[in-house]
Amino acid sequence: MNWKAVCLLDDIDPNTGVCALVNGHQVALFRLAQGDQLFAIGNYDPVGGANVLSRGLIAQLGEVTSVASPLYKHHFCLSTGVCQEDSNLRVPTYPVRLRDNRVEVVA
Numbered sequence: 501m502n503w504k505a506v507c508l509l510d511d512i513d514p515n516t517g518v519c520a521l522v523n524g525h526q527v528a529l530f531r532l533a534q535g536d537q538l539f540a541i542g543n544y545d546p547v548g549g550a551n552v553l554s555r556g557l558i559a560q561l562g563e564v565t566s567v568a569s570p571l572y573k574h575h576f577c578l579s580t581g582v583c584q585e586d587s588n589l590r591v592p593t594y595p596v597r598l599r600d601n602r603v604e605v606v607a
């Protein structure tokens with residue numbers, strides 16, 4: 501795996517997302533407040549047709565943590581990338597980890 505450091509953990513406010521360009525892929529990175537958990541998914545919203553998911557609001561519905569797209573409010577699961585309103589739709593997910601306070605992604 502080719503891990504690439506993209507930012508420091510402190511560069512991402514808890515419960516928000518940022519976008520990083522990793523090997524030509526726009527990756528939406530999210531940091532949960534609880535446990536500093538990290539997720540990385542594609543930034544492109546296939547419904548709205550734009551690179552906006554990093555700007556979405558994190559939603560917690562039961563066990564499922566998702567991001568609501570700013571465009572049409574479709575929810576994409578941060579673990580699987582699957583759309584909760586239409587399971588035929590999904591966005592890519594990428595491995596992400598924390599190393600010495602640096603956020604690293606494979607994309």
Ligand code: FES
Pocket residue numbers: 564565566576577578579580582583584
């Ligand atoms: S929304 Fe995550 S598995 Fe269905």
